[in-house]
Amino acid sequence: MSAYKGIIETYRQYLPVSDKTPLISLQEGNTPLLPAPYLSGLLGAGFEVYLKYEGLNPTCSFKDRGMTMAVSKAKEESSKVIICASTGNTSASAAAYAAKAGLKCIVLIPAGAIAMGKLSQALIYGAKVLAIKGNFDDALDLVKEISAKHPITLVNSLNPYRIEGQKTGAFEICDTLEAAPDYQCMPVGNAGNITAYWKGYKEYKKNGKINSLPKMLGFQAAGSAPIVKGRPIKEPKTIATAIKIGNPASWKQAEAARDESGGLINAVTDTEILSAYKILASKEGVFVEPASAASVAGLLKLAKAGYFNKLTTNDQRLTTKIVCILTGHGLKDPDRALKTIKPPKTIKADLKTVLKEIGY
Ligand code: F0G
Numbered sequence: 583m584s585a586y587k588g589i590i591e592t593y594r595q596y597l598p599v600s601d602k603t604p605l606i607s608l609q610e611g612n613t614p615l616l617p618a619p620y621l622s623g624l625l626g627a628g629f630e631v632y633l634k635y636e637g638l639n640p641t642c643s644f645k646d647r648g649m650t651m652a653v654s655k656a657k658e659e660s661s662k663v664i665i666c667a668s669t670g671n672t673s674a675s676a677a678a679y680a681a682k683a684g685l686k687c688i689v690l691i692p693a694g695a696i697a698m699g700k701l702s703q704a705l706i707y708g709a710k711v712l713a714i715k716g717n718f719d720d721a722l723d724l725v726k727e728i729s730a731k732h733p734i735t736l737v738n739s740l741n742p743y744r745i746e747g748q749k750t751g752a753f754e755i756c757d758t759l760e761a762a763p764d765y766q767c768m769p770v771g772n773a774g775n776i777t778a779y780w781k782g783y784k785e786y787k788k789n790g791k792i793n794s795l796p797k798m799l800g801f802q803a804a805g806s807a808p809i810v811k812g813r814p815i816k817e818p819k820t821i822a823t824a825i826k827i828g829n830p831a832s833w834k835q836a837e838a839a840r841d842e843s844g845g846l847i848n849a850v851t852d853t854e855i856l857s858a859y860k861i862l863a864s865k866e867g868v869f870v871e872p873a874s875a876a877s878v879a880g881l882l883k884l885a886k887a888g889y890f891n892k893l894t895t896n897d898q899r900l901t902t903k904i905v906c907i908l909t910g911h912g913l914k915d916p917d918r919a920l921k922t923i924k925p926p927k928t929i930k931a932d933l934k935t936v937l938k939e940i941g942y
Contacts, residue, residue: 587607589747590651590747603655603658604683610650611647611754613634613751614633614635616633616635616866616868617631618866621861625890625904631881632755634751634905636751636874636908637908637909637911641671642910643671643910645672645676648739648741649676653683656737662733664686664734665689665735667725668690668704671909672738673691687708690725694713697824697917700914719828739832740831745778745781746778748782751775752781753786756786756791761794762783762792762793763903764902764903765902766904766905766906767801767907768798768906769801769874769907769909770825770836771830772830773830773835775909776800776832776840777832777835780798783795797843797846799845800836800848800880803818803873805818805852806827806828808830822871822872822873824910848880852872860922861882869919870909871910871911872918890902890904
């Protein structure tokens with residue numbers, strides 16, 4: 583039997599693991615790279631858009647790629663407790679992998695500011711969840727201090743094993759396309775994931791698996807765009823709660839990914855995010871959480887501004903391939919869907935009324 587065993591087994595040669603590393607896996611990774619015909623059509627001839635649907639990981643976000651590594655290494659190092667700050671997804675993932683590993687998990691979340699699906703996950707997986715009267719950045723400062731002073735492993739993306747695991751997203755994209763894409767669009771919050779993807783692409787190129795590197799295009803929410811503005815944002819605001827972050831931990835690395843790749847980090851408004859959120863669901867059949875839609879909001883914003891046309895006029899190849907990373911599942915934040923679309927009409931339970939409503 584050669585059943586899929588998760589990202590560590592699949593990409594072992596690229597990861598800092600040994601025979602002594604216990605494998606704590608929920609068979610994360612191996613997510614679909616969906617062709618997106620509607621979005622490709624919006625960009626026009628010569629463009630192929632793909633969606634890397636990371637919402638189909640075991641806890642429904644990309645964090646599982648990093649968490650299988652961070653928790654396996656914590657277990658190898660005989661740690662008994664892990665801790666993280668989170669806008670929701672990291673806490674859900676940490677809690678699940680801690681449960682599997684038999685470790686204690688502590689999570690600090692900004693009170694009232696994480697989506698319901700994520701909170702319910704962290705709780706049911708058995709984490710000790712503390713809602714602080716502060717934002718994500720305050721929570722991160724606290725867990726950094728706690729893990730520095732106590733025998734507790736930090737599993738935010740400051741933990742280098744998180745980045746190692748998450749870089750496998752880039753490997754999968756290249757394995758599927760049999761080349762690197764020309765551009766990659768992704769949301770940027772604490773900036774670990776853009777750091778991880780860029781590392782992955784560079785390693786694959788160094789190992790001769792790909793010949794070129796993509797331009798990295800990162801998108802922050804306009805009300806939470808410290809990298810775009812060039813200064814920390816004290817009170818970040820956005821409906822995309824996952825990326826409501828004012829002082830990203832991997833700020834410098836995100837700038838390096840942007841600059842080394844010749845890409846950019848731009849801002850998208852909540853209106854643009856919600857528009858992309860609806861397009862993804864209603865035209866591509868892919869339900870994501872709002873933060874994930876920032877990838878596609880950014881893609882559409884740049885396309886409208888003529889960004890892609892300008893950069894590809896001298897390109898001899900027939901198609902320009904653009905991958906959008908869809909970081910989390912739509913069911914993480916069902917409230918947002920219900921707030922965005924009109925609720926169903928309640929009608930009488932008789933045939934005539936139903937037929938009339940549906941136009942027959
Ligand atoms: N998309 C989703 C759905 C996220 O949950 C996050 C981050 C990001 C994008 C941004 O990734 O931080 O690596 O730049 N969520 C973290 C959390 C902060 O606590 O769940 P990043």
